[in-house]
Amino acid sequence: MAESRIVAFTTDFGLNDPFVGIMHGVVLNIHPETTIVDVCHAVASYNVFDGAWTIAQSYRFFPPRTVHVIVVDPGVGSERRPIIVETADYLFVAPDNGVLSLVEAREEKFVVRHVTAERYFRHPISQTFHGRDVFAPVAGWLSKGVAPAEFGPQVSDYVRLPLRKVEHVGAHSLRGEVLRVDKFGNLITNIGELDAPALFASQPPPVSILVSGETITRICRSYSEGGDGEIFAIIGSSGYLELAARQASAAERLGAGVGTPVGVLQEPT
Amino acid sequence: MAESRIVAFTTDFGLNDPFVGIMHGVVLNIHPETTIVDVCHAVASYNVFDGAWTIAQSYRFFPPRTVHVIVVDPGVGSERRPIIVETADYLFVAPDNGVLSLVEAREEKFVVRHVTAERYFRHPISQTFHGRDVFAPVAGWLSKGVAPAEFGPQVSDYVRLPLRKVEHVGAHSLRGEVLRVDKFGNLITNIGELDAPALFASQPPPVSILVSGETITRICRSYSEGGDGEIFAIIGSSGYLELAARQASAAERLGAGVGTPVGVLQEPT
Amino acid sequence: MAESRIVAFTTDFGLNDPFVGIMHGVVLNIHPETTIVDVCHAVASYNVFDGAWTIAQSYRFFPPRTVHVIVVDPGVGSERRPIIVETADYLFVAPDNGVLSLVEAREEKFVVRHVTAERYFRHPISQTFHGRDVFAPVAGWLSKGVAPAEFGPQVSDYVRLPLRKVEHVGAHSLRGEVLRVDKFGNLITNIGELDAPALFASQPPPVSILVSGETITRICRSYSEGGDGEIFAIIGSSGYLELAARQASAAERLGAGVGTPVGVLQEPT
Numbered sequence: 001m002a003e004s005r006i007v008a009f010t011t012d013f014g015l016n017d018p019f020v021g022i023m024h025g026v027v028l029n030i031h032p033e034t035t036i037v038d039v040c041h042a043v044a045s046y047n048v049f050d051g052a053w054t055i056a057q058s059y060r061f062f063p064p065r066t067v068h069v070i071v072v073d074p075g076v077g078s079e080r081r082p083i084i085v086e087t088a089d090y091l092f093v094a095p096d097n098g099v100l101s102l103v104e105a106r107e108e109k110f111v112v113r114h115v116t117a118e119r120y121f122r123h124p125i126s127q128t129f130h131g132r133d134v135f136a137p138v139a140g141w142l143s144k145g146v147a148p149a150e151f152g153p154q155v156s157d158y159v160r161l162p163l164r165k166v167e168h169v170g171a172h173s174l175r176g177e178v179l180r181v182d183k184f185g186n187l188i189t190n191i192g193e194l195d196a197p198a199l200f201a202s203q204p205p206p207v208s209i210l211v212s213g214e215t216i217t218r219i220c221r222s223y224s225e226g227g228d229g230e231i232f233a234i235i236g237s238s239g240y241l242e243l244a245a246r247q248a249s250a251a252e253r254l255g256a257g258v259g260t261p262v263g264v265l266q267e268p269t
Numbered sequence: 270m271a272e273s274r275i276v277a278f279t280t281d282f283g284l285n286d287p288f289v290g291i292m293h294g295v296v297l298n299i300h301p302e303t304t305i306v307d308v309c310h311a312v313a314s315y316n317v318f319d320g321a322w323t324i325a326q327s328y329r330f331f332p333p334r335t336v337h338v339i340v341v342d343p344g345v346g347s348e349r350r351p352i353i354v355e356t357a358d359y360l361f362v363a364p365d366n367g368v369l370s371l372v373e374a375r376e377e378k379f380v381v382r383h384v385t386a387e388r389y390f391r392h393p394i395s396q397t398f399h400g401r402d403v404f405a406p407v408a409g410w411l412s413k414g415v416a417p418a419e420f421g422p423q424v425s426d427y428v429r430l431p432l433r434k435v436e437h438v439g440a441h442s443l444r445g446e447v448l449r450v451d452k453f454g455n456l457i458t459n460i461g462e463l464d465a466p467a468l469f470a471s472q473p474p475p476v477s478i479l480v481s482g483e484t485i486t487r488i489c490r491s492y493s494e495g496g497d498g499e500i501f502a503i504i505g506s507s508g509y510l511e512l513a514a515r516q517a518s519a520a521e522r523l524g525a526g527v528g529t530p531v532g533v534l535q536e537p538t
Numbered sequence: 539m540a541e542s543r544i545v546a547f548t549t550d551f552g553l554n555d556p557f558v559g560i561m562h563g564v565v566l567n568i569h570p571e572t573t574i575v576d577v578c579h580a581v582a583s584y585n586v587f588d589g590a591w592t593i594a595q596s597y598r599f600f601p602p603r604t605v606h607v608i609v610v611d612p613g614v615g616s617e618r619r620p621i622i623v624e625t626a627d628y629l630f631v632a633p634d635n636g637v638l639s640l641v642e643a644r645e646e647k648f649v650v651r652h653v654t655a656e657r658y659f660r661h662p663i664s665q666t667f668h669g670r671d672v673f674a675p676v677a678g679w680l681s682k683g684v685a686p687a688e689f690g691p692q693v694s695d696y697v698r699l700p701l702r703k704v705e706h707v708g709a710h711s712l713r714g715e716v717l718r719v720d721k722f723g724n725l726i727t728n729i730g731e732l733d734a735p736a737l738f739a740s741q742p743p744p745v746s747i748l749v750s751g752e753t754i755t756r757i758c759r760s761y762s763e764g765g766d767g768e769i770f771a772i773i774g775s776s777g778y779l780e781l782a783a784r785q786a787s788a789a790e791r792l793g794a795g796v797g798t799p800v801g802v803l804q805e806p807t
């Protein structure tokens with residue numbers, strides 16, 4: 001199997017400790033020619049869903065054959081399995097806790113293997129830092145060209161995360177929620193094009209969006225179109241409906257955050 | 270045109286979201302041999318001047334032919350133009366909002382092109398994340414060796430930021446301000462060697478520096494020269510007058526921050 | 539001397555300023571083929587001991603011949619010397635302030651040189667940013683293959699940090715302290731296997747751990763073994779005793795932090 005030049009990390013480790021740097025070292029120790037990229041280390045602590053969302057938004061912008069390592073791992077040291085997943089274009093290394101479920105939702109090919117070949121781990125294996133002793137070394141060997149089949153058997157009983165679906169309430173309204181608040185205070189919802197195609201049209205029909213007791217009726221095409229102090233809707237770069245304010249934090253203005261319900265009421269055409 | 274091995278990013282995106290990692294992926298997808306460097310992602314949100322200051326302090330420490338990408342872009346999705354700038358040694362990709370004005374002030378050659386060749390963009394182009402769909406791909410292609418002229422026509426009506434000049438008040442005094450507070454609480458002013466050559470001499474003359482109601486008269490040569498609890502002046506590594514405290518935050522002690530006025534009174538010689 | 543492909547940085551600079559990016563640029567300017575890794579930039583400001591701990595936990599996971607640069611440098615601009623240290627597998631560049639003392643404690647070979655060859659520095663040398671003008675350039679030239687002996691003479695009077703030893707109080711009890719709080723709120727102590735071998739056995743004997751007025755008696759094998767709201771002990775990935783809580787911050791629950799005393803009372807066998 002060909003080498004993969006790139007190993008990309010997504011974790012909830014933050015940058016306050018040497019955890020991330022150590023994992024880079026472990027990969028380079030196995031395969032010094034690798035290019036290492038940090039996708040994001042600010043996944044909410046222990047939050048598998050936030051990790052799933054982060055990698056699903058990011059992985060497809062990387063070159064084919066990138067090895068994505070995802071370490072959001074509240075079950076570290078327990079019996080939860082380490083897995084390798086192959087999709088048409090990418091390899092993933094992660095704990096088997098559902099953190100790849102939103103990738104699976106986007107891919108036709110999704111082959112999961114239980115990593116059992118401990119010869120590819122770092123020994124002794126600590127019970128608290130499998131990022132260093134299990135996931136990074138496996139990624140290093142994968143990037144060096146070891147075939148996924150060498151690491152362990154294919155499995156079909158891997159963990160699937162229950163996805164928070166948008167709820168359709170009657171023919172013209174739906175109920176979603178805020179999935180993430182970005183650095184600028186934009187509220188990213190779970191309402192996508194398949195949920196409400198009309199909102200994503202170039203000329204969206206009249207709509208009322210209800211959030212935190214406010215009703216928003218305007219869908220802007222860019223942040224800079226927004227008025228002073230106005231909260232408006234916009235189709236975000238991740239392909240989901242966002243609530244935003246021009247050069248200000250919609251999250252702060254609305255007092256909204258992750259989990260805040262978002263209603264959408266389309267007027268019948 | 271020769272390849273540029275290095276693409277360096279300066280943004281106001283922070284590291285809380287996968288924005289930066291995604292841009293790295295986009296560049297590597299176009300040119301996997303690139304070395305990517307993060308100059309700084311902590312530019313103050315939407316603050317074009319802070320971005321201009323950050324890149325002006327940093328760009329010249331990189332190898333010749335580095336492609337610097339600057340994304341501080343409150344006008345994303347509006348009509349503001351993406352530009353490529355060529356100086357004697359570097360290439361810059363940025364929104365046309367003045368974020369390169371402090372680089373221009375340092376360079377003789379400063380050739381600006383309006384990037385119009387949409388074939389070098391990622392499609393579909395989102396209205397909210399041109400870092401991913403416009404600036405990173407253009408940087409990737411530039412680093413791969415596509416000549417700047419391929420991206421669009423030269424323009425001369427690019428945006429210039431009004432620079433905050435130091436004000437000379439009489440022959441012996443001047444009024445500047447704090448431009449930035451660094452991680453250690455040092456207050457970096459806009460007062461440079463051209464404004465007050467005497468302060469930068471190896472034996473500076475007696476001087477009074479007025480800030481936040483305090484008068485500072487000592488210019489130290491190193492942080493460790495400062496006394497316990499003392500606020501002193503020092504010539505910082507960026508070439509500007511700084512106010513500092515030994516192993517403590519001058520910003521906190523003075524209650525000063527970005528925009529705080531700083532007066533300098535030189536005694537007549 | 540052979541080239542070193544990797545230069546790894548550990549500093550107290552944080553990521554709020556372009557300091558780290560500038561140092562990367564300086565290294566690449568000297569040796570564009572280098573792979574640069576950030577070990578950690580969140581060492582507590584001016585805290586030489588925290589820097590010593592961070593590099594000691596991290597350096598050995600990197601490939602042999604990695605050049606580790608450590609910049610925790612409260613004495614920048616003073617007479618403190620820049621040094622290069624050679625161990626069996628690694629090179630280190632740092633200020634001579636004891637920041638490598640915990641590396642020395644782990645290594646048999648520890649050859650220290652005073653860097654006097656100013657031709658390898660960036661000029662003019664600022665008095666406030668030797669990371670840029672001294673340490674990064676020296677690392678760049680080392681990684682390019684310049685032999686350590688070219689930089690200056692061997693010295694034996696280098697600074698050694700007084701190490702905070704665990705105190706043995708009678709035959710069955712000892713007193714240590716918290717060294718670091720990680721991102722998840724785990725309290726990492728200075729109590730290692732040599733201090734209390736019994737605690738590190740696969741079947742540890744009954745023990746009482748006293749911290750912040752609480753008595754902890756359980757040593758778990760993984761974070762997920764902990765009960766809801768329980769504070770327990772665990773052998774951390776750094777090889778030291780940690781106090782932890784399952785998916786929660788032990789630091790917050792105990793009101794403990796760096797320097798908090800930790801007593802261990804082993805029952806006589």
